[in-house]
Amino acid sequence: MTDWNPLDPDYENVFYDLSSWSIDHQSEMTAALAQADIPHAWVESELVVPAEFEDKLDTIFDRLERELGIGSTAVVGGVAEEDDVTEYELDEYTVAERRDLTEMLITARITHRWLDSTLIVPTPAEELVDGLLDELEGNDVIFDDIDMVSESDE
Secondary structure (H helix, E strand, C coil): CCCCCCCCCCCCEEEEECCCCCHHHHHHHHHHHHHCCCCCEEECCEEEEEHHHHHHHHHHHHHHHHHHCCCCCCCCCCCCCCCCEEEEECCCCCHHHHHHHHHHHHHCCCCCEEECCEEEEEHHHHHHHHHHHHHHHHHHHHHHHHHHHHHHHC
16 A cells, blocks of 8 residues: 555545445445555545546446446436536425435436535426335325324324
């Protein structure tokens, strides 16, 4: 290993935002990096590696995404500003509900990003996302009913 310091501003590092990866997937990446002797660090859900290992890391990403089924999307399209996207203003959703929705989107392999409480998805995924939102809202009704029953039982 080197004397690499991920916090050294003079060292050229590459950052990968893996916030859409589950903890298990991030653990798989950590194990693969350790096995390949690639120095790395995690800053919350962002992976940091020295720039000199970028090509080697790309190979590991390709292998893990294929093995774990990560990165493939259910729809064609990205979520960059120039892409055809649909935005959902979800400020009425709690943090927990948005986290649940994120997990549902990842499971459905729908490319997405968040801008504060606004969900941005490729327009071709709109119908799938509408279904997930209906499913999530359906669960809220059930929970509200349970809360109402337990309040009236007291």
